[in-house]
Amino acid sequence: MTKLFIALSSFLLLSGCAGNWGWYVVDPSTPNGMTNLKFMATGAYYTILMSLTAIIISVVVGLLIALPGLSAKPGVRAINRVYVEVVRAVPILVLILWVYYGLPTLTGITLNVFWAGVLALALSDSAFQAEIFRAGIQSISRGQYEAAQSISLNYRDTMRYVILPQAIRRILPALGNQLVYMLKMSSLVSVIGMQELTRRANELVVTEYRPLEIYTILVLEYLVLILIVSAGVRWLERRMQAAES
Amino acid sequence: MSLGTDSPIIKISEVSKFFGEFQALKSVSLDVGSGERVVVCGPSGSGKSTLIRCINRLEKHEQGEIIVDGVTLSDARESLEKIRANVGMVFQQFNLFPHLSVIDNLTLGPKRVYGLSEKEAKARAMEYLERVRIPDQADKFPRHLSGGQQQRVAIARSLCMEPRILLFDEPTSALDPEMITEVLEVMTELAGSGMTMIVVTHEMGFARKVADRMVFMDQGEIVEIAKPEKFFTTPDSQRSRDFLQKILNH
Numbered sequence A: 001m002t003k004l005f006i007a008l009s010s011f012l013l014l015s016g017c018a019g020n021w022g023w024y025v026v027d028p029s030t031p032n033g034m035t036n037l038k039f040m041a042t043g044a045y046y047t048i049l050m051s052l053t054a055i056i057i058s059v060v061v062g063l064l065i066a067l068p069g070l071s072a073k074p075g076v077r078a079i080n081r082v083y084v085e086v087v088r089a090v091p092i093l094v095l096i097l098w099v100y101y102g103l104p105t106l107t108g109i110t111l112n113v114f115w116a117g118v119l120a121l122a123l124s125d126s127a128f129q130a131e132i133f134r135a136g137i138q139s140i141s142r143g144q145y146e147a148a149q150s151i152s153l154n155y156r157d158t159m160r161y162v163i164l165p166q167a168i169r170r171i172l173p174a175l176g177n178q179l180v181y182m183l184k185m186s187s188l189v190s191v192i193g194m195q196e197l198t199r200r201a202n203e204l205v206v207t208e209y210r211p212l213e214i215y216t217i218l219v220l221e222y223l224v225l226i227l228i229v230s231a232g233v234r235w236l237e238r239r240m241q242a243a244e245s
Numbered sequence B: 001m002s003l004g005t006d007s008p009i010i011k012i013s014e015v016s017k018f019f020g021e022f023q024a025l026k027s028v029s030l031d032v033g034s035g036e037r038v039v040v041c042g043p044s045g046s047g048k049s050t051l052i053r054c055i056n057r058l059e060k061h062e063q064g065e066i067i068v069d070g071v072t073l074s075d076a077r078e079s080l081e082k083i084r085a086n087v088g089m090v091f092q093q094f095n096l097f098p099h100l101s102v103i104d105n106l107t108l109g110p111k112r113v114y115g116l117s118e119k120e121a122k123a124r125a126m127e128y129l130e131r132v133r134i135p136d137q138a139d140k141f142p143r144h145l146s147g148g149q150q151q152r153v154a155i156a157r158s159l160c161m162e163p164r165i166l167l168f169d170e171p172t173s174a175l176d177p178e179m180i181t182e183v184l185e186v187m188t189e190l191a192g193s194g195m196t197m198i199v200v201t202h203e204m205g206f207a208r209k210v211a212d213r214m215v216f217m218d219q220g221e222i223v224e225i226a227k228p229e230k231f232f233t234t235p236d237s238q239r240s241r242d243f244l245q246k247i248l249n250h
């Protein structure tokens, strides 16, 4: 993975020497290039912070929405279906615009860019999380519920100590995917002015007129970020397996 | 039809259970005395599992009444939790919690239901692991144990709740032959300790040795209740005879 990254970047650097490229805008050996690089890279802070905050909220909301979806009562299940279908139908960008520009008029509460972005991302993702949790919980055999009941555990304890720990292990790869997806979708929050990776790249392009180099760096930033996250998720999966042997 | 006992700890009166249109239990009545060992047998699909699963309300009966240790089964949560803490169940497929070590499988119930501390729960768990003769496996995970060991852990998990009644649903049917004995030995020992037991099993050797009464079911009905000496030699009904013939010549 790192090798690929080095190969890719050295290829780009070398071809940059050939002509069309103007790497000076992001050349760390020049003061201006260094400033630009720092400006771009520090956007990662908001990309990560926003994505992590959003995924934590969406996991919690997703779980709360998944639970009624498991009910035997059709009326209760309908809550889950309506939520999932409606939220899933709205494009994330539209949701971001609606939360940021629309919601204040509706509720009188103005959210700053960060929280508007987090809320929109979390809302959108929660529908997918709900489906992931529902599938994960449904994959646990009936015998597990019955064993829990036979030792008199109530619903809450059954979920907390028996069903969810097993379900979460099974859905961990899917949750990892969602986090990657979230990191990518957070780029959309740039449209309302959030100073994350994409917004900063855009602003730099406006002042430096070197979209090729700057967006290439942006691509690499996302690539690195997501490779790290993927490796982290795999590490977590391995650790959970190791804990059981 | 029911055979009376003096102090029934379980009273099942005219219980019927439906799965949609299909009637799995047809007005079944049975009293089980405190400390009694009842073995339930009968052909596949006769309602044996359904009957014992009604006793701890894993299945809800539609008609009739079940009273366990003085508490009438209903949807009331309080009575349900009381009954389930008092009635343990051992399943054919063990149903251990695969993500928990053996010791954690055993301590979960006592900690959550009785509020025991980690230390108390562990002490109790070790005591019962010794009873089922696998104290050395405490820190392993279920999937690293043999089937026979897993089933003994499942029995210990039930015992940790210190129930007055234990239900067994074909506890040895999923086991390789060489492991059946170790589980039956543990069950025989339990029977000697005064535990009230209802055991669904095809292990007729065990039934002969341990059962106070045999219950024979067919097509959702209790066809015959008899002492094992009588049931295995001169059963009253033709259906019992046919069943015994099949199972004993098998």
Ligand SMILES: Nc1ncnc2c1ncn2[C@@H]1O[C@H](COP(=O)(O)OP(=O)(O)OP(=O)(O)O)[C@@H](O)[C@H]1O
Binding pocket: B019, B022, B024, B042, B043, B044, B045, B046, B047, B048, B049, B050, B051
């Ligand atoms: N959840 C269910 N839904 C529909 N029918 C069921 C359900 N559970 C059991 N039955 C039916 O009820 C009848 C009795 O089932 P039960 O499991 O009690 O039989 P059993 O005597 O335990 O049989 P076996 O020896 O095969 O375990 C069977 O015909 C079965 O198909």
Ligand SMILES: [Mg+2]
Binding pocket: B048, B049, B050, B169, B170
């Ligand atoms: Mg059965």
